[in-house]
Amino acid sequence: MLSKNQIKLIKSLGQKKYRQQLNLFTVEGVKGINEFLKSNYKLQTLFTTASVFETESHLVQDITEVELKKITALKNPNTALAIFEMPQQRLPSNKGLKIALDAIRDPGNLGTIIRLCDWYGVQDLICSTTTVDCYNTKVVQATMGSLTRVNVTYLNLESYLETTKLPVFGTFMSGETIYTSNLPEEGVIVLGNEANGISKSVEDLVLRKITIPQFGTSATTESLNVANAGAIVLSEFRRRSIEK
Amino acid sequence: MLSKNQIKLIKSLGQKKYRQQLNLFTVEGVKGINEFLKSNYKLQTLFTTASVFETESHLVQDITEVELKKITALKNPNTALAIFEMPQQRLPSNKGLKIALDAIRDPGNLGTIIRLCDWYGVQDLICSTTTVDCYNTKVVQATMGSLTRVNVTYLNLESYLETTKLPVFGTFMSGETIYTSNLPEEGVIVLGNEANGISKSVEDLVLRKITIPQFGTSATTESLNVANAGAIVLSEFRRRSIEK
The missing domain is CATH 3.40.1280.10 (SPOUT methyltransferase, trefoil knot domain)
Known part of the structure; x- marks a missing residue:
């Protein structure tokens, strides 16, 4: 079950100000989340309506379709929403x-x-x-x-x-x-x-x-x-x- | 002043079904409308909050900012909304x-x-x-x-x-x-x-x-x-x- 504070946190990540304060951002949908999971990005929490992800289970929280609708920024949410940590900014290389x-x-x-x-x-x-x-x-x-x-x-x-x-x-x-x-x-x-x-x-x-x-x-x-x-x-x- | 029927008509043109029934569509903003005015497209009515258009005046209707907000499909409406007639479909040429x-x-x-x-x-x-x-x-x-x-x-x-x-x-x-x-x-x-x-x-x-x-x-x-x-x-x- 989603807590009020979790809903509030996720909603706040819709704004740049809060993303930067908290160093967190959201990704939605199975495909997109899987791309981030297999990258160097660090997962904070994964909210999902279906057990389709292979990741550390203590970071995964099952939610209902109704709950997903409360936190999504999409018209047609797809199965899951994840919170990831923003990586530290890395300066561009001097070639290429x-x-x-x-x-x-x-x-x-x-x-x-x-x-x-x-x-x-x-x-x-x-x-x-x-x-x-x-x-x-x-x-x-x-x-x-x-x-x-x-x-x-x-x-x-x-x-x-x-x-x-x-x-x-x-x-x-x-x-x-x-x-x-x-x-x-x-x-x-x-x-x-x-x-x-x-x-x-x-x-x-x-x-x-x-x-x-x-x-x-x-x-x-x-x-x-x-x-x-x-x-x-x-x-x-x-x-x-x-x-x- | 905008009539209720005009507002209803413009709103209906947001849907393909009505555009096709009525053979009309809308264009918003001074720049965009001017491009259509100087083309072969036929103007039906132009609603504007400012006298910035050179076109047949009997097709132009002055409206207020408040009225524009009632008919716009944009977050930040810009001066005018025009209704144009859809041209007849022309088959593609057989070269090029x-x-x-x-x-x-x-x-x-x-x-x-x-x-x-x-x-x-x-x-x-x-x-x-x-x-x-x-x-x-x-x-x-x-x-x-x-x-x-x-x-x-x-x-x-x-x-x-x-x-x-x-x-x-x-x-x-x-x-x-x-x-x-x-x-x-x-x-x-x-x-x-x-x-x-x-x-x-x-x-x-x-x-x-x-x-x-x-x-x-x-x-x-x-x-x-x-x-x-x-x-x-x-x-x-x-x-x-x-x-x-």
Whole structure:
């Protein structure tokens, strides 16, 4: 049975403030929870309506469907909700290809970008402190477990770009076209905010401005979705590394 | 002032059933509405809290902020809501590059894919009848006006693929890698459902199975987001057309 305090705790983890105070976050659904269980993330408590998990039993608490409905953030909850501990932040390595986000606000976009990094073997995702929290419930759900395999770090983006020895690329409406410019195997690719793109202070630290050429005859499309732009650019960087 | 019947009508347009009965749909926000006003779409009524639109004044009705809140589907409504007429469905042309969707369910994904088609000059987007309605409020908002420039057609996908003379490509977890296989300038690229991919009956009609190679060492990522996969594949098709 769920106690009032447990319900209160879980509800509070819907807010960034409490996640950070308590160093805890929630994951829902059998598939997602299993991805976190087999990773280095540390389980605090697992609430489930069915005995389908292989983990330390003293951390598992059986609940009813009615109780699950009280704690879920989903419209259609799926079997279980788990509380995990947030890992300590690990600084990005100084080699390889990285993605950096300048004030991405939409949880779905961040989740999709984390999946994308996982697919293309980008180990570090660097986020400005103005980017949505990766432990936000919607982000965690959208990552489909990829969050366990990508190191997401929140830091002062300007300071990071100033000090990194890797070449810094930024996606803009105009710049070198990605299809024909020389793209190295290592570097930081900056993606900007959904509405405003890359901020002026970050733009000043970009070494090479790159762009995705538009093929429509109308040429009035304002922009691609940021996760889509990231997908196209990352694909092109990785394609070059095979070509070599 | 808004009448009760007007409020009822607008609310009803949140449902596909009523949109199809009445042949009407809604668009919100100044930017989005302006894109539809300058397109071939026919305005029925424009409700606005500010005189910022250049259009036939007998179709414009001033409303208050309080009234806007009664009819909006958004958390933060922006100035205006317009009702437009749905255009008659136009069959896809028999040339060029096309995207076909097999049961895409998420409005955000469909909206993003419509923007993508617009960016890459894909004039026809073919949707299975099981794909989410492109006049769904969330889809219209996510397209950022691109819906006015892409011809979206709902039809029996199997029949279409059976009869088209264009080569049919489908994205799968295994197949020819997009980076090295020969990609023509014309064809239909099929993208599958978010959870289940391309259905068996559609798979049987695919001429060439293509795949996006995975670069992660873990190789456990299940899939990319469908709009991201579409972005990567479409980018690669278009890149080849410049290379030639």
